[in-house]
Amino acid sequence: MIMLSQDAYPTRTQNNAGILARQDPVVYEHDSTHKPQLDEAQRASYQENGFLLMPELFNAEEVAYLFDAMQAMREDFTNTGRKEVIAELGNGAGSGEVRSIFNVHRLNEIFANLVRDPRVLNVAREILGSEVYIHQSRINYKPGFTGKEFYWHSDFETWHSEDGMPTMRALSCSILLTDNSESNGPLMLIPGSHHHYVSCMGETPDENYKKSLKKQEVGVPDQILLRYLADMGGIKSCAGKAGSVVFFDCNTMHGSNGNITPYPRSNVFFVYNSIANQLDAPKGGLEPRPEFVAAREGIAELTPQALAID
Numbered sequence: 001m002i003m004l005s006q007d008a009y010p011t012r013t014q015n016n017a018g019i020l021a022r023q024d025p026v027v028y029e030h031d032s033t034h035k036p037q038l039d040e041a042q043r044a045s046y047q048e049n050g051f052l053l054m055p056e057l058f059n060a061e062e063v064a065y066l067f068d069a070m071q072a073m074r075e076d077f078t079n080t081g082r083k084e085v086i087a088e089l090g091n092g093a094g095s096g097e098v099r100s101i102f103n104v105h106r107l108n109e110i111f112a113n114l115v116r117d118p119r120v121l122n123v124a125r126e127i128l129g130s131e132v133y134i135h136q137s138r139i140n141y142k143p144g145f146t147g148k149e150f151y152w153h154s155d156f157e158t159w160h161s162e163d164g165m166p167t168m169r170a171l172s173c174s175i176l177l178t179d180n181s182e183s184n185g186p187l188m189l190i191p192g193s194h195h196h197y198v199s200c201m202g203e204t205p206d207e208n209y210k211k212s213l214k215k216q217e218v219g220v221p222d223q224i225l226l227r228y229l230a231d232m233g234g235i236k237s238c239a240g241k242a243g244s245v246v247f248f249d250c251n252t253m254h255g256s257n258g259n260i261t262p263y264p265r266s267n268v269f270f271v272y273n274s275i276a277n278q279l280d281a282p283k284g285g286l287e288p289r290p291e292f293v294a295a296r297e298g299i300a301e302l303t304p305q306a307l308a309i310d
């Protein structure tokens with residue numbers, strides 16, 4: 001008998017949306033030989049809510065060093081036409097402003113070092129219960145006055161359908177490089193939403209990433225289902241001082257508002273994927289997304305190396 005592999009997380013395959021149960025663990029059994037980075041309460045909170053805020057993990061000197069590196073990248077990369085640079089949409093104020101720069105851990109040695117700092121790498125290894133590598137990295141600049149929003153989504157819904165990520169054994173680590181206040185567009189997450197998989201309507205166009213990284217229009221959860229999740233779990237906005245870190249599960253529903261304050265909300269995001277969860281073919285016969293958005297080449301387990309400020 002030929003068994004067809006049943007996709008546990010179908011999406012963008014028919015004209016209706018739905019909610020499916022998560023079939024993967026959230027916090028994996030971890031190798032007890034490694035010194036635990038999280039205490040029992042932090043592990044339980046991440047398991048229950050799907051995210052964890054760790055205030056001021058990096059000190060002021062480190063933040064200043066990382067901030068300068070972020071600014072230098074923007075100066076060096078603006079108007080270069082490089083594929084890793086995503087400009088804001090529209091012909092209004094701020095169009096052409098840098099929205100994101102992707103692949104920063106491979107383009108810049110400071111961020112290549114930062115992904116290996118034990119304060120973040122070891123938390124990822126512990127939660128994912130394995131060695132890890134970087135699936136994707138990016139700086140989201142969200143400049144003052146003109147920074148645009150990131151609409152509600154589950155990262156895994158995209159990474160599963162467009163990148164062929166097999167299971168939910170991945171997480172994002174957002175390091176705040178400027179203060180994230182309640183008003184300049186902090187990350188908003190729906191506690192507990194990671195336990196539910198929101199299957200989305202619509203079909204993925206070819207080369208969708210050329211639009212979705214500016215404004216996501218496919219893989220956008222249905223408003224009734226968003227309301228259901230928010231009514232159930234509420235909405236938590238992760239304001240914090242620069243140097244703080246938010247770890248969130250690949251399937252936690254999240255988004256962030258635009259920024260009309262004078263104060264930028266710039267964060268660097270690293271996506272740690274379990275070495276056991278490397279990408280398969282995208283769903284629905286899609287062409288694989290480019291390497292700067294979804295790593296497939298040169299995959300290697302990350303070894304800890306503390307951030308060195310020179």
Ligand code: 6CS
Nearest residue numbers: 150153155158212213216
């Ligand atoms: O398509 C992606 O991989 C990106 N899109 C969003 C909205 N969040 C995750 C990731 O940066």
Ligand code: FE
Nearest residue numbers: 153154155254
């Ligand atoms: Fe996201």
